[in-house]
Amino acid sequence: MTAAPVISARGLDLTFETNDGPVHALKDINLDIERGEFVSFIGPSGCGKTTFLRCIAALETPTGGTLRVNGMSAEDARKERSYGYVFQAAGLYPWRTIAGNVKLPLEIMGYPKADQAKRVEKVLSLVDLEGFGKKFPWQLSGGMQQRASIARALAFDADILLMDEPFGALDEIVRDKLNEELLKLWERTQKTIGFVTHSIPEAVYLSTKIVVMSPRPGQIYEVIDSPLPRSARPLDIRDSEEFLQVAHRVREGLRAGHAYDE
């Protein structure tokens, strides 16, 4: 490809200093993500998926290597409001209603008032939370809170969508539905998506590229390019031969990552 990658990491390193000695969370990460790609991260718990996503969003400062986003530093990209981020925990503000929480980024980014209400309504219905706009976060179930936080990240038009296990607390049916919706959104908007998941089928179903990571120190074990067609992925593609092959490769990689562990 000729266009410069949207996200490009070279020799990225990150070590946390803790009371208990340093933790080497990321080691020598090299990765390019092109515009419009859908990249999934998968790997054992604690292998640095969240940390890497946070580096991309400039929430964490790498202790080594370089990271360019949209041709600038991650920090500058953040200032340009290039990211929509779905955190691993919902992190809703308790003093705002669900609708208020979803509206928050719109207020901050200065969307017109009328547009705000429309968008809130749209994304809330996208995640099946119509009618819950006026409730407060603590009045919602865990899965509903997670969906609200997804709605919050989808409410505005960010170039790059970073999602940290967004569907972890959802049942298969909703998950399938949201997977489809996400794919539609992605096709429609040509966003670049970074997606952390623990579900191998989910990763394979959604991604154009799957990054398998291994822990201690967190590093990239393997990058698998999906041979599945880029657009038009019906849910039953998951029974196809190709799909199962990729899934198998991912599972092997994951297992190997765990083996590292021992």
Added chain:
Amino acid sequence: MTAAPVISARGLDLTFETNDGPVHALKDINLDIERGEFVSFIGPSGCGKTTFLRCIAALETPTGGTLRVNGMSAEDARKERSYGYVFQAAGLYPWRTIAGNVKLPLEIMGYPKADQAKRVEKVLSLVDLEGFGKKFPWQLSGGMQQRASIARALAFDADILLMDEPFGALDEIVRDKLNEELLKLWERTQKTIGFVTHSIPEAVYLSTKIVVMSPRPGQIYEVIDSPLPRSARPLDIRDSEEFLQVAHRVREGLRAGHAYDE
């Protein structure tokens, strides 16, 4: 069966009052759970799984119906320390280290000091967190926090184990491992286990009984008794015909529950 059920709900009802009108979270729940059963709850997000588990643990007071645990009220059972509870969110105390969090119930229940340290070590290694005892919760990844909270509930010997999506944030490999460990523990200790999950295979693999719930108002759609053997369930049982049949039934139930929704 002749023995009285450990948990017995009759016509259980629960309505939350909110700023925005009442929410009917549980409606006419009837369910018996025998000693030593492993019961999974599955259902769309917001259907009342957490609420029902909380009722059993006497953390929520039903607004109607009766609920008996071990032949007494849920409240009395709680006072007898019959429950180990894994919450949907990890809920670790931020001012305690991981080991300190796991030790908390042991301190409260007055386990001898020497025993405490041994148990903490044992359960931390059970959930693969050896060496993280001295870290604080915010220094751990999401999945590690969840595992710590599982360790906390397993550290002491409760009769009844209530687990609210304990493995939601874990990858397949760890999940499989912990599933096996949990089954072993269950067989060894003959605990009664209530288990909320969104994963159909997980529910089928683990349970003797699967409760499928549907939302608005939350109610039991179907109770499926597993035909799988009670003990000795190797992981590959998941490829067996019987397994797939049960899984299919559960999926149908779940789908029907969602249909309710529309």
Added chain:
Amino acid sequence: NEDVTLQLKWVTQAQFAGYYVAQDKGFYKDAGLDVTIKAGGPDIGPEQVIAGGGADVIVDWMPAALAAREKGLPLVNIAQPYKKSGMMLTCLKESGIKTPADFPGHTLGVWFFGNEYPFLSWMSHLGIPTDGGDKGVTVLKQGFNVDPLLQKQAACISTMTYNEYLQVLDAGIAPDQLVTFKYEDEGVATLEDGLYVMEDSLKDPAFVERMAKFVKASMEGWKYAEEHPDEAAQIVLDNDETGAQTLHHQEGMMKEVAKLTEGTDGMLDPADYERTVKVLLEGGSDPVITKQPEGAWTHAVTDAAGLK
């Protein structure tokens, strides 16, 4: 030795030199007494202290003592070391005030906390309202010091000849820049700094005897202080626990105080008492006391002390 606790009306200063001298020179000890002198302050009502049993005898001004008596606290004057009143109103000449007739329209600083009675009597004598109207004066509750005058927040302030007036001079304002009105000269003087005890306690002859010794020794102290003002000032200074006083100021104060205590042996002159009562009763619409007090003084103690 017998114990006596004396509660002063104000902080340790030469105003109470006699008692400190008597203590320091051993006059009390010689009389067989162990005297504890408790300093006062702006928030200490000696009347309250004696009512609460915190003192045997107090130094008080007669207007306050008589007012307390009417309120149901039977205080009795047993001796009167101060013959004359040291109170006055000090005005800046530049305010244009020359006589009391010029007061209306001006702001006057007054001490409250039981010290406002003489002022209020005087104003009602003059027929000047104190409500701040055009024809009357605006009254300020003056704090502890002379700043309101220096800052020109008030045209006149209350001063004692022996203390605040000296401070005004000390601050750098010459006497010829000031106009003063002594209560003594305006015919509204009331008795200050007398010794008072609870009426009940006088029923006990032993107590009268003890007070007699106390008054006698105190008067010896006063006489000594009048004769040795500089030494007395030093003694006062030594007794000041705050360490705030200066010798210069205490010496000045002692000299002025001596002018007020001279010419008395400590026995209350009934004529002075009558004059004080008259001034207080004539307080206009809001007199300090409403009826002639009964039994508010006694010579029993001074007689027993042999002061003549």
Added chain:
Amino acid sequence: MKMIAPILTVLAAIVLLWYAGSVALNAKWTYDQAARAGEDVTISQLLSDTMSQKRPVLPAPHQVAQGLWQGLAGQAITSKRSLVYHGWITLSATLLGFALGTGLGIVLAVGITHSRAMDLSVMPWAIASQTVPILAIAPMVIVVLASLGVTGLLPKALIAAYLSFFPVLVGMVKGLRAPDSMQLDLLKTYNASQGETLAKLRMPSSMPYLFASLKVGVAASLVGTIVAELPAGATRGLGARLLSGSYYGQTVQIWSALFTAAALAAILVGIVGVIERITLKRMGMA
């Protein structure tokens, strides 16, 4: 070093403003005096005079510094003119009062969070108690206590405690109620007793509130002691120094005592802050 530069900068700014204030506020007296003497004032005369008045409205910084130096270092520390001597007297009562007040505040807060009867009946009266102007009843308290034979440090400490218990009470009630329902539910499943819930959950999570309250409380305690020193005979302690300075218009003495008191408060607050940082750090919260 990171601390010093900003403090010095702010300090320098304050001193400058202060000098300007001295000149502005003291000018009136200079002009008045000149008018009385029939003289004119030049700018340089104005500057030098306003910064060296005996009874300034606002003493110049160097005058206060001189007074402080005199009071702190210019005397034997046992001398009645030593600010160290008076400061110690105030400090000892402050600490005793602070300990009593903090203890009372915490005990009441614990009671209030555990007993609805106490919540409903004590809180309104604790509030009412604070609206009683302490300076008004302090003399009576001192008189009553003295007649009961309680004298010396204790009456002052009691008044200091009276002022400092309230901030601690308010903060701790809030702090003890800060744990969210999941944290409480966890302990419920263990059937933890109220005492255990207090020790293992409520206390730790109230720490940020507690320390904010302690800082206010220790300052309040100092104020209480100083207030109590007035009617206690106004003989010893910084309160007495303040007051007696004020009788004799010794502005510099007032300001020196004031600064000593404020420095004491700042040090006490600073100590609480250090303890806070250490505690929170050990709790992994800072």
Added chain:
Amino acid sequence: MGWAIFAIVFWLCAWGANAWMARRYGHQRWAQFAIPALFGITVLLLWEGLVLGFGISPVILPAPSQIAQTFAQSGPILREDFVQTILKGALSGYVIGCGAAIVVAVLIDRSPFLQRGLLPIGNFVAALPIVGVAPILVMWFGFDWQSKAAVVVVMVFFPVLVNMVAGLAATDHLQRDLMATYSASYWQGLIKLRLPAAMPFLFNGLKIATTLALIGAIVAEFFGSPTRGMGFRISTAVGQLDLPLVWSEITVAALAGSGFYGAVALLEKLVTFWHPSQRARA
């Protein structure tokens, strides 16, 4: 003696009744008034009983009945003083002082430089004892209510500052990270996140400040005032041994203070309804 015994017995009974009421009806509205009221009546009765029973002199401590009488007779005086001290002195000082503290807390929070430089010095200045400050402020701002308001400003500043600074720091990592991903400006982060999160702390400070404002305004009048105001009246009445009037003024102060505190607490309930400490009792 009989009086005293009766009072103590009544006290014990009322305590029992209150505990019972709180347990049974603690969540009902009437009980939330009845319980503190009964408690208050008990205190007053105990007081009356002890004063009568032990024959305590009214110049030391007057009986509540006597105070009530004076209170009823002194309406105009009490009202005049209330307006002077509370409405003019305390309230204006409270608003200015709390406002200033909030602004300074935000400034401090904004700039690490100021935080390191201003906070220690802020601690210092704001911890100046009222009795030392009051005479100086009277000298600067005159005898009327302005100087009282200035004293109140100095008094309330510190508690509000400390709490507000603590409150502005009371957000968790996740909440702040969210703002960072939106690249929210400083002010947006402040308004949308840190101010709401600081509210539970701020209200702590504001509540403490209500009572401090009253104390400040009243005590400042001890150091010079016009011939009205609660502090003036109290110190004058103490000098005149008119203790029932003193306690009447104190009653006014207590009522006003409780009302003031109650109003702020109500506002707190409305603003921080989402905080666990408020939700738990809802």
